[in-house]
Amino acid sequence: MNNLDFRTHAFDSAAQLADVALQGRLDGQGWKWVTPRPVVAACRLSLKASPDELAAQVTEALPGEGLELLWGTTEPWWRARTLHDGYLGWVQAGDVVEERQWRPDLTVQALRAHVFAGPKVSSPVLAELCLGAQLQRLDAEAVEDDHRRWLPVLLPDGQEGWVQEVCFDQPNESVTALALRFLDAPYVWGGRSAWGLDCSGLTQTVYGAFGKVLPRDADQQQEATQVVDEPRAGDLAFFPGHVGLMLDGKRMIHANATGMRVTIETLGEGAYGGRLAASLSGFGRVQ
Structure with a gap:
């Protein structure tokens, strides 16, 4: 089980519950295999790190997006997974609806x-x-x-x-132009919308609007992109636990908790830009 990512692979060793897709990948006997049930987010839906209203938000499902329910615990909480990126969290049953004949157009x-x-x-x-x-x-x-x-x-x-x-109406714009529309949107840990979003939520949402599916977290996005030495507009810049989107070879737009909003920094300039440049771990290009 060492090679399974707890963020995207659904299993509970204590309760011996696991997604049926993990059959043959988990050690030991006595697993109860669970078949996911499709549902839809009824609203902007917060997925929590644990079945507790005060738990940290790990990600957010947007209105009308599909999820899967895996197993329940103390009412009304369910282990759930977002369909577009396979990310796991806990949701309340009242915030999702049965898929039925939902056909968004x-x-x-x-x-x-x-x-x-x-x-x-x-x-x-x-x-x-x-x-x-x-x-x-x-x-x-x-x-x-x-x-x-x-x-x-x-x-x-x-x-x-x-x-x-x-x-x-779909505007005719570039990835960087769309990212700039988010300027000054508030920072919210785990958020994925202009009502509030985090660093990887911004990059995922912007590229998602162009049909490019990025994983949820910064480290996952770094693994999913092509390494480049010289960044250009639209490339991602990576730092420990953080990601931004390059506007050119130096300037970067990112959702950050330092400014508590989406801001633009120039790598290597100013106090914050200097700290970012010092911790830069590389650039990635979305394919």
């Missing part, structure tokens, strides 16, 4: 957005959205209001609402 392109109860900006807000959130278009007519076009949508939890069509 709309992906939010705005950094932050809202679902409204009606096709007017004065309507009550039903839910928060973010870049990458997935919704289902209802089979109903769009509504034009004061030169604004509203689409009727279905949320994962079954609620119906309205979102302005502009929130789904």
